[in-house]
Amino acid sequence: MAGIYIHIPFCKTKCPYCDFFSVTDSTYKQRLIHSIQKELRLQQNYLGDQKVETIYFGGGTPTFISLQHIDAIINQIYTFFSVTSTPEITIECNPDDLNTNYLKELRQIADFRINLGVQSFQEHELKFLQRRHSLNKSLHVLGDIFDLGFENVGLDLIYGLPGSHLTDLRANLITAFQFPIQHLSAYHLTIEPQTPFYKQLKNREFEEISEELSRQQFFLLVEMAKNNGFDHYEISNFAIDGAYSKHNTSYWKGIPYLGVGPSAHSFDGYCRHWNVADIKKYVEEIEQGRLPFRKEQLTLRNRFNEYLMVSFRTKWGIDLNEMNAYFEPFMDNEFKGKIRNYLNLGLMQQSDNRIYLSDEGKFLSDSIIVELFVPEP
Numbered sequence: 008m009a010g011i012y013i014h015i016p017f018c019k020t021k022c023p024y025c026d027f028f029s030v031t032d033s034t035y036k037q038r039l040i041h042s043i044q045k046e047l048r049l050q051q052n053y054l055g056d057q058k059v060e061t062i063y064f065g066g067g068t069p070t071f072i073s074l075q076h077i078d079a080i081i082n083q084i085y086t087f088f089s090v091t092s093t094p095e096i097t098i099e100c101n102p103d104d105l106n107t108n109y110l111k112e113l114r115q116i117a118d119f120r121i122n123l124g125v126q127s128f129q130e131h132e133l134k135f136l137q138r139r140h141s142l143n144k145s146l147h148v149l150g151d152i153f154d155l156g157f158e159n160v161g162l163d164l165i166y167g168l169p170g171s172h173l174t175d176l177r178a179n180l181i182t183a184f185q186f187p188i189q190h191l192s193a194y195h196l197t198i199e200p201q202t203p204f205y206k207q208l209k210n211r212e213f214e215e216i217s218e219e220l221s222r223q224q225f226f227l228l229v230e231m232a233k234n235n236g237f238d239h240y241e242i243s244n245f246a247i248d249g250a251y252s253k254h255n256t257s258y259w260k261g262i263p264y265l266g267v268g269p270s271a272h273s274f275d276g277y278c279r280h281w282n283v284a285d286i287k288k289y290v291e292e293i294e295q296g297r298l299p300f301r302k303e304q305l306t307l308r309n310r311f312n313e314y315l316m317v318s319f320r321t322k323w324g325i326d327l328n329e330m331n332a333y334f335e336p337f338m339d340n341e342f343k344g345k346i347r348n349y350l351n352l353g354l355m356q357q358s359d360n361r362i363y364l365s366d367e368g369k370f371l372s373d374s375i376i377v378e379l380f381v382p383e384p
Contacts, residue, residue, distance in 0.1 A: 008060035008091065010257045011084055013043060014268030015064060016286060017071040019103075023137050023203035024165075024196060028270035028284040029067040035286045039268075040076045042293035044083045046267050049298055051087035053265050053273065059088045061254035061264075062096045070104035078116045095159075095253045097122055102148045103140040110155050120159040120252075121152060122192070128182040129175055132168055149186050159250060161190030166224050168196050169213040176224050177231070184235045189250035193228050194243050195221060225370050240322045242369050259317045277310075279303045311337050312380045319376050324355075324363025337381050345379055 017036060018029045062084060064077065077098070084090065097120040098113070113119055125145045127133050133141065152160055162183050166176045183191060198204050198215065207213060216224075229239055237245035241259060244252065257264060266273045270284035283289050283299040292299035305313070311334045318325045331338055346362060349355040354368035354375060364372055 008257075009054045009057040009262065010061035010063065010254050010264040011047075011054075011059055011088070012063045012065060012254070012264060012266045012271055013069070013080060014266065014271040015066040015069040015072055016269050017066070018068045019071065020137070020139060023207070024198070026199035026202050027067065030286060033071075035290055036072065038290045038294070039286060040072060040079070042290045043080060043268050045293050045296075046298070047080070047083045048087055049293070049296065050265055050267065050273075053275065054088065054263060056089070057263065059084065059090045060094055061257060062090075062094055063254040064096075064098040066099060068101055068104065069098050070100050070109070074109070074112050074116060081117060093118075095120055097252070097254055099124060101140065102145045103138075105148045105151070107151050107155070110151055110157070114155060114157070118159075119157070120161070121157055122161045122163065122190075122252075123149070123152070124163045125149075125183075126163060126165045127168075127175075128179045132165075132171065132175060132179075135168060135170075136165065146182075153187060158189070160186075160188050161192060161252070162186075162188050164191065164193045165196050166193055166228065167216055167221050169215060171216060171220075171224070173220075173223055173227055176227055180228065180231045184231070189247055190252060191232060191237060191245040192243055193232075193245070195225070222370055226366065229366055229369075238322070239366075239369075242320045242372055256321075259321050261314065261317065273300075277305055279305065307334065307336070308381050308383075310334075315379050316376055319364055319372060319379075322363060324361050327360045327362065342379065349375060 014028070016029045016039075017033050018031055021029060021031055062081065064080075069077070081096070096117050099122045101124050123145075125140075126136055126138055128142055128145065130142050164179055164183065166179070168175075198208050208215065232239060232245040235247075237247050238249070239245050240251055241255070244255070246252075254264075261274075261276070263275050264273060266280075266282070269282055269286050269289040271282050273280040280300045280302050283292070283301075289299050314330070314334070315325065346355065349368065350357060350362070354365055354371060355362055356365050357363075364375070368375060
């Protein structure tokens with residue numbers, strides 16, 4: 008089953024670590040909402056006869072637009088696509104944008120899965136990350152969310168911050184696990200080019216934490232999540248009672264999805280499409296009935312490398328039977344030798360026909376996966 012991603016590119020302020028496409032100028036907000044609805048109509052055949060199982064509002068800040076607009080977009084999806092009877096509908100939220108009335112109205116629209124971008128429960132870390140909300144605001148919003156009966160709730164945390172210690176991460180996790188959350192996404196801070204943090208790092212305004220401290224924080228995260236009943240099903244994602252993010256899991260399993268909105272990506276199983284990362288150009292093209300995207304046809308090598316990249320991020324790893332069936336030209340002695348080496352080093356483990364990363368392997372996943380890639384000819 009397929010998924011639909013809706014990119015809402017507006018933010019009140021731009022976080023200094025974020026490299027996703029977003030803007031603080033809301034001049035085109037009304038036209039953008041109409042263009043998103045029109046793009047859904049223009050792309051109604053993209054997923055073929057596949058049913059839509061997941062709908063995901065991301066950004067940017069989806070809660071920047073009104074609930075009436077959210078509702079209108081969902082109705083448009085139901086109009087032009089075949090949707091399952093109980094789809095997973097996720098909305099990313101910032102604590103600063105939520106209040107009791109907003110949450111009450113949100114419940115009236117659909118049975119939303121909430122993904123709350125808390126990022127930290129430490130005031131000094133929130134200040135460093137330049138988040139708009141305070142600790143008290145996060146705690147108050149979380150109380151409201153559960154008081155109002157939301158059941159499928161996930162939190163986003165960021166760890167590995169410059170100057171951070173194990174005590175900071177431990178305190179964040181203790182607070183997070185005090186709430187009946189179903190899902191936790193915990194991402195190590197990565198300094199991306201073209202972000203304010205990248206410039207500050209180059210200017211030596213702060214230093215990244217050591218690899219050893221990164222390792223200690225990662226293993227503390229894994230241990231505390233496990234002790235609280237959470238399944239480590241993807242390198243940065245944990246779920247209780249099988250409450251995986253169905254939408255994100257579809258990305259990792261190579262399931263087709265449609266991305267709508269400026270900069271949104273789509274995948275049909277063989278080709279990738281991505282919309283222009285420019286609101287003005289996006290709106291003008293859609294209003295003329297044109298789809299403003301670029302397209303890449305994936306070669307067998309591309310698909311092999313992507314399969315490795317996404318599969319090794321998950322607890323399910325790679326399926327040797329699938330790989331022999333679809334990627335036989337690349338299952339040579341060199342590849343098999345590398346896999347055996349990682350198994351011997353304890354960085355990978357094997358169960359029947361599946362091979363997956365150990366916890367130590369997950370910490371080193373980027374370098375391991377790149378080593379397995381088939382290079383350009």
